[in-house]
Amino acid sequence: MEKPIDWTVTASDGEARTGILKTRRSVIETPVFMPVGTQGAVKGIRHEWLEGELDARIILGNTYHLFLRPGIKAIKQFGGLHKFTSWNRSFLTDSGGFQVFSLTDLRKLNENGVEFRSHLDGSKHFLSPEVSIEMQAALGSEIVMVFDECPPGNAGYDATMVSLELTARWAGRSKARFDELQDNSFEFRVPSSESEVILNSKLGTRNSELSGRQALFGIIQGAGHLDLRKESLDRTVEVGFDGYAIGGLSVGEEKSVMYEVLDFLAPKMPADVPRYLMGVGTPEDLIEAVNCGVDMFDCVIPTRNGRTGSAFTSHGKVNIRNAKFALDSGPLDPECECSVCRRYSLGYLRHLYQTGEMNAATMISHHNLAFFMKTMELAREAIRSGTFQAFRKEFLTKLGNNDAYWV
Secondary structure (H helix, E strand, C coil): CCCCCEEEEEEEECCEEEEEEECCCCEEEECEEECEECCCCCCCCCHHHHHCCCCCCEEEECHHHHHHCCCHHHHHHHCCHHHHHCCCCEEEECCCHHHHHCCHHHEEECCCCEEEECCCCCCEEEECHHHHHHHHHHHCCCEEECCCCCCCCCCCHHHHHHHHHHHHHHHHHHHHHHHHHHHCCCCCCCCCCHHHHHHHHHHCCCCCCCCCCCEEEEEECCCCCHHHHHHHHHHHHHHCCCEEEECCCCCCCCHHHHHHHHHHHHHHCCCCCCEEECCECCHHHHHHHHHHCCCEEECCHHHHHHHCCEEEECCEEEECCCHHHCCCCCCCCCCCCCHHHHHCCHHHHHHHHHCCCHHHHHHHHHHHHHHHHHHHHHHHHHHHHCCHHHHHHHHHHHHHHCCHHHC
16 A cells, blocks of 8 residues: 655754655655645735745645635535645645634533534534544545644643543544545545646656545644653554644743653654644744754744734844834845845835735735745755754854844
8 A cells, every 4th residue: 555655864963854755746845844724825825925935845724714614515515625725735634623622611522522612603513533534534635633632731730641541542533534534445636737747747746646545643742741741652653643743832831841842752753754743833943843853843923923013034033013114224134035035125014014004914924934934944954964953053042142123
């Protein structure tokens, strides 16, 4: 049976590593930052820009939100998430678990799954490991996530243990339903076209008519309790997945706790499959996680900050609303080569933001994504050349100095 993804480690420097991840649609260099397309779109960013200058090979889709709007049935009628969105590269879909569990007062949890009320209209719905896997199969993403429970970062030991036990049982149920669907010729085909042939050739895809199994990733929980993280890892690996994700970080715990968990857990994860840190984080977080051996990341930070006028740069964050930028003719980041920094001044971007022009959020978000993608590219280059520790030190020092000009 052909593997759903092909994963190869190409270089290492300490725990940090580079790799090539091949899906049925994309060839992805890791470490990789994956832009978040919650509703099937990365906020403010057209697919042409993601495919072109930003060269994103994989983005995320949010099962919970797509389930509520426009609905899985509607997306399936279009032929799956790729056709519906016209995104021809890879998708990773989350299970919907994190969004459901963040509803707190709007949900009821039991062994079978979660009954919850929509945050949109209060309508009642039910999600279980089986239902989540079925929805993600219908969406047709390249990478599917198991349905898990995500405890808060400050969860007590006993509560975390109960959550871990439930997550482990749900992981087994997710895998069982996933295998049933995949083994029963649950295929996803994309009609051949000239543009698709060109795209697939560019990305190294073997053929233009795409089919085959999806990949399933398990999720490791355990909050900030290291022994529970190890137990969750062991039990998740025992089930057996195509990749493993670290969940339940950046959910309210102290930054030091997150780094302690990463330093402890990531090197213990299987080395022959991708390691994915979910929902993290800042550029500093990404570099520290790469240092621990993590391969894949996603976060809404670049676009969320772009919409509020905050830009990430090689010298720290820029608050575009600051009056000192009103007459500044320089770019957001003198070291950035993105199309926004090459063409537009700080003064102009501030003007757009202050006057409520939509372009402001779009352009700052575009720059932020370019900065995150470039950070991963530089990390890969440093690992391949054996200079990652020097790069890490210089990168973090520059951000830490954060000259007052940029604040």
